[in-house]
Amino acid sequence: MPKKQEEIVVATNRKAFHDYAIEERMEAGIVLLGTEVKSLREGRINLKDSFASVDKGVVRLHNCHISPYTHGNVMNHDPLRPRKLLLHKKEINKLIGQTQQKGLTLVPLRIYFSPRGHAKVEIALAKGKKEYDRRETIKTREAGREMERAMKDGKRGKPKGS
Secondary structure (H helix, E strand, O other), rough: OOOOHHHHHHHHHHHHHHHHEEEEEEEEEEEHHHHHHHHHHHEEOOOOOOOOEOOEEEEEEEEEEEEEOOOOOOOOOOOOOOEEOOOOOOHHHHHHHHHHOOEEEEEEEEEEOOOOOOOOOOEEEEOOOHHHHHHHHHHHHHHHHHHHHHHHHHHOOOOOOO
């Protein structure tokens, strides 16, 4: 019986969840060179300050740093080159409308390999958070943790020695 394959997450953009309010997510293919795919498989990628833009009907990923392949030769790739994302025309038109009218940003959340072995990018339409929004998010997260701790301690009961 064949093994059920799962997607292999290579990198996640944790800073995106801190800096942006995620509104909608979508999956896109990514056009890569051979040495870039090999570097991705080694996990040598940084999504920290990357973003996507739509220009003339083409979606491109910018500032995504894929380190040069360690066993590559002189023909290795440029680490910061803009990479084309593969989406359907209907999805691209939707992105154009939402980024221009609502002032949303396209942010990559994670890069992974699908079960078929294709490199994919999960991009999100996101709205930038203000400083007070970030603080509010941290407060609610801390309150939730405190509540979880209190519930956990309540289930255990008090120690017998006290």
